[in-house]
Amino acid sequence: MSLSEDLRNELAAIAPRSECDRLAELSGLFHSAGSVHLRGRGAVAVHLDVADSAVARRAFSLLRAFGVASEIRTYQRRAFHGATRYQLHIAGDERALQVLHEAGVLSARLTPLSAPPRRVVARACCRGAYLRGALLGGASLSGPRAPHLELRSAEPEGADFVARLAAEEGVNLRVADRGRHAIAYAKGVDAIEGVLALAGAGRSVLVFEESTVLAATRSRANRLANADHANLVRTSRAAHEQLRAIQRLRRTGAFVKLPPQLQEIGELRERHPTFSLRELALTCRPPTTKAAAHRRLQKLQQLAAI
Numbered sequence: 001m002s003l004s005e006d007l008r009n010e011l012a013a014i015a016p017r018s019e020c021d022r023l024a025e026l027s028g029l030f031h032s033a034g035s036v037h038l039r040g041r042g043a044v045a046v047h048l049d050v051a052d053s054a055v056a057r058r059a060f061s062l063l064r065a066f067g068v069a070s071e072i073r074t075y076q077r078r079a080f081h082g083a084t085r086y087q088l089h090i091a092g093d094e095r096a097l098q099v100l101h102e103a104g105v106l107s108a109r110l111t112p113l114s115a116p117p118r119r120v121v122a123r124a125c126c127r128g129a130y131l132r133g134a135l136l137g138g139a140s141l142s143g144p145r146a147p148h149l150e151l152r153s154a155e156p157e158g159a160d161f162v163a164r165l166a167a168e169e170g171v172n173l174r175v176a177d178r179g180r181h182a183i184a185y186a187k188g189v190d191a192i193e194g195v196l197a198l199a200g201a202g203r204s205v206l207v208f209e210e211s212t213v214l215a216a217t218r219s220r221a222n223r224l225a226n227a228d229h230a231n232l233v234r235t236s237r238a239a240h241e242q243l244r245a246i247q248r249l250r251r252t253g254a255f256v257k258l259p260p261q262l263q264e265i266g267e268l269r270e271r272h273p274t275f276s277l278r279e280l281a282l283t284c285r286p287p288t289t290k291a292a293a294h295r296r297l298q299k300l301q302q303l304a305a306i
Contacts (some may be wrong), residue, residue, distance in 0.1 A: 004141045005052060007196070007204050011132050012054040014200050016062075017125065024126040026062050027103040027116045028133020029055075029157050032151065034105060036112045044092035044110050046100060047084060048137070056086035056134045063090065066099045114154070115161035127165050132199040134162055141192070144208045149185060149192045156182040169198050236275060242269050242297050245304035254303065262303075265296040 016022040028050060037045045048070075050056050050283035056072050063070045070088045077083050090096050100106045104116025121127045131151075138152030155157040156175065159182035163173040166184070171194035173184040185191050189208050196205045246266045249255040255266065261284075268275070268283050276282070 003143060003204070003207070004139065006207075007139065007141050007201055008052050008136055009054050010201050010203050011136050011199060012052070012058040014080070014132065017128055020123065020126050021129040022062055022065060023099075023103050024116075024120055024129035025133035025136075026059075026099075026119050027105060028130040028135075029059055029062070029137040030100070030103065030105040030133075031113075031115065031161075032134045032137030032139075032153060034137070035154075036106065039092075044097060044106070046090040046092065046096070046105070047292060048088040048090070050137060051083070051085060053086055056088060058136065059088050063088070063096075063099075066095075067272075068096045068285075114157035121165060124169070127169060128198045128200060130165060131162070131195060132201075132237065135195075135201070136178075136197050141204070143192070144189070147189050147192050147208065148187050149195060150183045151185070151195075153182050153184070156290075158182065159184040166195055166198070171195055171198065218279075239273050239275075242301060243273060245301040246270060248304040249300065255291050258300075258303070260299055262296055266300055269297065 003141050016025055029050075030046070033050050034046060036103050037047065039045055049060055050058075050059065060070055060072055068090060070090045073087045073089060074084055075087065077085055090100075097106060097110060101108065101110075104113055107113055116130070121130050134153075135153045140148075140150045140152070142148045151159070151162050151173075153162065156177045159175045159177075162184040163175050166173045171186075172191055173186050173195070176185060186195060193205050193208050196202075196208075224275060246255065249258070249266070249268040255263065258266070264284060265280065269279050272280065272283065277293050277297075278290045280297075281288045281290045284293065
C-alpha cells in the first residue's frame with residue numbers, strides 16, 4: 001500500500017465533530033474530485049471521482065448525513081495498470097443542490113465555484129476539515145526520504161485557495177498550473193507535516209517525524225565515526241613521530257642520560273605504540289595527567305631534533 005493510500009485510509013476513518021466540519025469536508029472533496037454536468041432545462045448532475053473505496057464510502061456517508069442520496073459506481077482506468085476508480089453519482093434534486101450550494105460547490109445560480117465562500121471555512125476546525133476533504137479527493141503523498149505532497153484542483157483558483165487556507169494556519173504551500181489541472185504542493189517535511197496535522201492525519205505525521213529522527217541519528221553517527229577516524233589517524237601519526245624521536249635518542253646514547261620521567265614515558269611509548277595520551281599518563285608510576293604526558297613526549301621530540 002502506498003503512502004497516499006495510507007493517508008486516505010487514515011483520513012477516511014476520522015469522524016467530523018460538527019455539521020460545519022462535515023460541510024467543509026464535503027466542500028474540499030467536491031472541489032478536488034467533483035464535476036458538474038448540465039443536462040438541459042436547468043437540470044444538474046454532480047459526480048465525485050475518487051481513488052479508494054474508503055473515500056467513496058466516506059463521501060457517501062457525508063452526503064447521507066445531509067439527506068442527499070447518491071450511488072457508488074466503479075470503472076477501470078485505461079491508464080495506470082487499469083486501476084479501479086469509484087464514482088458517486090448525485091442526482092440534482094432540490095435537496096442535493098441546496099447542500100452543494102451551502103458547501104460552496106455551486107453558486108445560487110447552480111454554476112460551479114472554483115473555491116467556496118469564506119463562510120464555509122471561517123473557523124479553524126472547518127479549515128482543517130476542508131483540507132482533509134481536499135486530501136481525500138485529490139492528494140498525492142510520497143516520502144519520507146524524498147517528501148512531496150500535492151493537492152489537486154480543477155482550476156488554479158482552487159489551488160490558490162488551498163494555499164491561502166494553509167497559510168492562515170502557518171503552513172506554506174506553493175501553487176503550480178499543470179494545464180488540465182492545478183496543484184498546491186509542498187516538498188519540505190515541515191510544510192507536509194503541517195498540512196497533515198491540520199487535516200488530523202497524526203499517524204502519517206509520525207511516519208515523517210520518525211524518518212527525520214532516523215536521518216538525524218544516522219548523520220550524527222556518521223559525524224562521530226568520521227571524527228573518531230580522524231582522531232585515530234592523528235594519534236597514529238603522532239605516536240609514529242614520537243617513536244622515531246626515541247629511536248634517534250637511543251642511537252646517539254642520549255636516551256640513557258635523560259631524566260627518569262622522560263625515560264619512563266619513552267619506554268612506555270615503545271611498549272604501547274597504540275596507546276592514547278590518557279592511557280600513557282595512567283600507565284606512568286605514579287599516574288600523571290594527559291597534559292604532563294604530552295609535555296614529556298614533546299620534550300623527547302625536541303631533544304631528538306637537536
